[in-house]
Amino acid sequence: MTTPLRTAMSTTLRHAKITPHRSAARGHADHGWLDTYHSFSFAGWYNPRFTQFGALRVLNEDRVKPNSGFPTHPHRDFEIFSYILSGELTHDDSTQPKKTKNKDGAQDAQEAGECLFGAMKRGDVQFTTAGTGVTHSEFNRGREWVHFLQIWAIPWKKGLPPRYARVRFSDEDKRKGFVRLLSPLKGGVDATAAQEKAAEPTVPGTIAIHADFVMAAGIIEPGNKFEWVVGGQATDATKRKVYVHLPMTKGGRAKIKLDGREEDGVLSEGDGAFVDGVNAGDKLVVESVGDAEAEVVILDTA
Template sequence: MSAAQAPVKFALRHSQERGQANHGWLKTFHTFSFADYFDPAHSDFGSLRVINEDRVEPKTGFGTHGHREFEIFSYVVSGELQHNDSMGNMEVLKRGDLQMTSTGTGIRHSEMTHGDKQVHFLQIWSKPSQSRLPPTYYTRHFSDTEKKDNWVRIVAPVNAPGVSSEREAPGPAPVHSPLTLYASLISPGASLSHVLADAPANRRAYIHVVQTSGYNTKESKGAAVSVAGTGAGEAVLREGDGLYVTAAPGQELKVSNVGEGVAEVLLFELD
C-alpha cells in the first residue's frame, strides 16, 4: 500500500468531554489540559498545546499576567477583545481578527472585553521550535467573505511561502512551530477538501467546529460537519467537537457540511 493509500486514523473529541469551567465572568472549555483540568490523554498534539474556547462577560477579562516560551494567538468569533502588553501594543480585536504573540523570553499582557457585549474567542497556544526568541506581536484580519466555502490559511510557519514578518500584513500570521491553521465558513451542503502536505514523515491534523450557536455544556448541537478520509470512514462533528487525525503525507481529507446552518471550522495541520 502506497503512502497516499495508507489509511487515515480518526479519534473524536466530543465537546462535552472537554475540560470546562464557569467562573461567572468566564465560561471556558479546554481541549487540552489547562489550569485545574488535567487529562494525560489530552495534554498536547504535536506543537499544539492549548485550544480554549472562552466567553468573557463585559467589563471583565484576563488581567495583566506573564508568559514565556509560548506562541499565543486569539481568534475572535464575536464581540470585541482589548489586548494590551508590555511591548506597548494596544489593540481592539473584532470578529475576523487574529492576533499572535510570540512570548519568547517573556512578556506581560492583558486580554479584556471591550464594550458592553460578551466576547467569544479561541485562545490557542503552540510550542515554538526555538527557545529564547525575542517577543513579537502580529495582527491579521480575515473576512467572512474570504472564508466562505474556502480554506483560508491564517497562521503558518515563519519561513513558509507568503508569510510576512510585518506586524500587520496580508496573509497568515507567522509562528515559530511546525503548525499551519486554516479557517472556513462552510455553507450547508458544501464540501471542502484539504490535502495534507507531502512531507517526509506522517502528518497530523486537528479539526475543531466553533460553538457559534451559544454556550452549551451538554451534548453537542448546532452546525454539523462530516470528515472523511481513506480507510477511516466518516466522523460527524457538531459545535465544540474536535477530531484528531493521523495520516500519511499527501492524504486527502474531505469536510462536508451535513447540517442546516453555516459551520465555522478550524483545521490545524501539524508535523
C-alpha cells in the same frame, strides 16, 4: 491550497486514523465572568489523554462577560494566538511602547486604560511570540460577551525574541474555501536575526509562527464540502497531524463530516477530531451536514 467541493465524495484517507474529541470530554469551568472549555489539559483541569497533539498544546474556547477579562499576567516560550468569533476583545502587552506624558502632563498616546491596539472583532487573529517573556492583558470592553478561541503552540526552540502581530481575515474568503491564517516563519528553526525581524511567513498573507504548524479556517454552507490539503503547502515535513475543531457558534445547528465517515467522522458543535497517520499532500474532505453553516478551524502540525 483549498477548494470548495460540491460533488459526492467517498472516503479518500483510508490510511488515516480519525478519533473524535467530543465536547463533553473537554474540561469546563464557569467563573461567572468567564465560561471556558479546554480541549487540552489546562489550568486546574488535567486529562492524560489530552496533553498535546504535535506542536498543539492549548485550545480553549472562551466566552468573557462585558467589562471583564484577564488582568496582566506573564507568559514565556509559547506561541499564543486568539481567533475572534464574535464580540470584541481588547489586548495590551509589553511588546508595545508605553504611554508617556509630555512636559505639561498630557498623555501623547491613548487615555489610560485603553489599548494601543484597539478592540479586536470578528475575523481578527492576534498572535504573540512569548519567547523570553511577555506580560499581557485581555479585556472585553464591549457591550456583549466576546467569544473566541485561545490557542497555544510549542515553538521549535526557546528564548525567542517576543513579537506581536494581528491580521483580519474576511468571512467572504472563508466561504470560498479554507483560508490559511498562520504558517511557519521563513528560515525555520535556524532563522537569522534579519529573518526574525522581517517575520515573513512561508505563506504570503498569513502570520508567521515559530513552529511547523499551519492554521486555517473556513465557513461551509450546509450541503457543501471543502478540501484541506494536509500541510497547507507550507512545509517539507511529510508526516503530519491535523486537529479539526468546530466552535459552538450556531446553537448546536452546525455539524460536519470528515472524510465521508459516518460515525467517528461526524462532529457536532464543540467537538474536535484528531486526524493522525496523514502525509503532506493528502486531501481531507470536510462536509457541512447540519442545518446551519459550519465555521471550521484546522490546526495542522508535524
